[in-house]
Amino acid sequence: MSRVLSGNGYAAAAVRERVLAAVRRIGYVPDANARTLRNRSSRSIGVLISDLRDPFYADLAAGVEQELRTAGYHMVLVNDNGQAHEEMRAVTEFLAMRVPGVILTPVSARAVKTLHQQGIRVVQADRRVSRRYGDAVLGANEAGAEMVTRHLLDLGHRRIGLVIDETRWTSGAGRLAGYHAAHQAAGVPADERLIARNAGFDPEAAGKATGRLLDEHPDLTAVFAANNVLAQGALQEIQRRGVAVPRQLSLAAYDDVPWMSMVRPSITTVSQHSVELGRRSARVLLDRLAEGDPDRGTTVLNLEPELVVRSSTAPPTRNPR
Amino acid sequence: MSRVLSGNGYAAAAVRERVLAAVRRIGYVPDANARTLRNRSSRSIGVLISDLRDPFYADLAAGVEQELRTAGYHMVLVNDNGQAHEEMRAVTEFLAMRVPGVILTPVSARAVKTLHQQGIRVVQADRRVSRRYGDAVLGANEAGAEMVTRHLLDLGHRRIGLVIDETRWTSGAGRLAGYHAAHQAAGVPADERLIARNAGFDPEAAGKATGRLLDEHPDLTAVFAANNVLAQGALQEIQRRGVAVPRQLSLAAYDDVPWMSMVRPSITTVSQHSVELGRRSARVLLDRLAEGDPDRGTTVLNLEPELVVRSSTAPPTRNPR
DNA sequence: CTGTTAGCGCCTTCAT
């Protein structure tokens, strides 16, 4: 049959014309499922993130999608809400679809391992739960957190609160390490009591955690909120209490999202270039798919974050909080 | 073969056990492509939006995804950046995938028509370009815009600028109509020169358009920005000029995104409940898929928006702008 | 009750 035409092969000009005309007339498009079945290779890539409503993840996904689309792939996007069982459910679905690759902000190592063992290329984005399996594209969390913390120390702050949600993933662990590293380098002892761990995953919880920290440590002169959601909660609590930023308290964040440059004072933060993080993740995956089957090594990219100094950080003053 | 086990059918307990054990051991998952080919029905739904980085669309997509996932479907998400040719490209891909349905924030009627003619269920979300084909889940744009405009008129404003990007889609057209309707109802003549049309699709362009409006009409006492991106640009320009809100100028927006409640003053706006808009779009599609093939009528939902009065709107004062 | 078979649409190979 003249199906050969649609791709490559030999055909008489007359026949070709006739077939193409018919194709156009009825709007025929080859069945991708049949093609996948036959070729044992799909153009769908599984993408698994924590929360599409968080602009950090939305930007990441947007970067991934852009790059995939350009390369002729498409993105099957699943939100796992940071829950391991939702993540595994999605993994199973990706396996069923026989996707050639998956990009995910991983929750459990099991998800990554399962995919890898089924021969699916995996890119861990933003954080890494498995050192054994899959490539990774990460932000340099320790370097980033060290930068902001040093910025605060350089301004003269000595009592710096840290609001952080979790420290088991590489992202949180790195930021915590950076906070410590900067103190160490400056010869300033880090006070563990100034670290509000498990500050929660929504602004309300983060606000409460920030409030507790401020209550228990009136000598705090600065707060570093370790991601955009935490920063939102922290700022809301600070505004609610009528604490003046940066006069009474400096505030620094991680992740640069639009509101941080819109509020007054604008927020000093560390930009992770989240869209680029997504683009690079996709690139790593696409490169991996392009190369043959050999498992030669593991690619791990660490994208350098950038300190964006704005108006929410200033030298400490005598502050009657 | 005992594949029947995986679904329904009869099988001896012993055989079943053995098969299930093997399945678990090698981690076998049935091939969704083969299943789709055989059953001529896929569990993938195409979702086509303008811009994942715009929180309005991100929320919409999040709502869609949540509902689809709950129902056992998954979302193939494509960004068309508002470009008709990207939209058609995605439509072709969805056709190739033999998706049973597509949810899109449409750009061109051709996309909707093509899908419909190929027997694919279509839900137009947020705006409608085709009255003939496909269901639609929309915000009541005219009602929403009339609410904010009336709010401003009630406060005593008589010279209200409108910053809007386009008025050909139902969303823009509705908001423009609401602006006019409120003036009409209040017996206040609407001045066409106060309407900045084609204000652009990014904050920078919107800021410039707002600036021009302010320059040309020093008697403006309020500005209504017809979506969140326009509002961002308008606010940035207003801040840049050091114009005091709401003392010198009231600002109202459309779409409620997080920064609007974080900036000071917080922004009066119309919430479209964008996540719900997505959820309902998915529900309409799923219901349509559940019912048989008959084309009985067209479902059009108009979700009522909500006026959220905050601090950026106040009665006009003598304003030395 | 269980094993076999046909065919979904595509693409590659082989035969004309």
Next chain:
DNA sequence: ATGAAGGCGCTAACAG
């Protein structure tokens, strides 16, 4: 240079 056939993995129907 073109037509025919087989098989990817699945499931519904049928034969045993």
